[in-house]
Amino acid sequence: MKFQSIVLLIVVMWASTAMNQAIQPESGSSVDVNDLHVIDIANFAVTEYSKGTITRYVSKLKLDKVIKGESQELAGGINYHLIVSASRRYQRIHNYEAVVLEKPSEHFKNLTSFKLVYA
Numbered sequence: 001m002k003f004q005s006i007v008l009l010i011v012v013m014w015a016s017t018a019m020n021q022a023i024q025p026e027s028g029s030s031v032d033v034n035d036l037h038v039i040d041i042a043n044f045a046v047t048e049y050s051k052g053t054i055t056r057y058v059s060k061l062k063l064d065k066v067i068k069g070e071s072q073e074l075a076g077g078i079n080y081h082l083i084v085s086a087s088r089r090y091q092r093i094h095n096y097e098a099v100v101l102e103k104p105s106e107h108f109k110n111l112t113s114f115k116l117v118y119a
């Protein structure tokens, strides 16, 4: 390979790395808690979590609101990391930490984790 080609290659690689960093921050970007899509994701998380419990005797968890969250674009989709408040009927509101993976092109959503947050 000629010297000029090597220099060009290095410049191109450096430029694309710099651009990727600008577009995709490592930590994810914060979401708008009033965004209807974000609320949809939060409702999905709470509903999915409720399915895993004995709902016949224990009332279902119901979303109160999205407190804060981040979304991060991955190769296969978008990972949502949300802090939501939710409660069961006649019970106190608690905060939960939910992680949902969404693949919009496949209309796929999966609840990866759902945990009570002790505040």
Ligand SMILES: *[C@@H]1O[C@H](CO)[C@@H](O)[C@H](O)[C@H]1NC(C)=O
Pocket: 110, 111, 112, 113
């Ligand atoms: C959803 O996420 C859980 C927890 O990470 C995993 O065990 C499960 O296989 C996933 N389901 C699908 C359909 O990807």
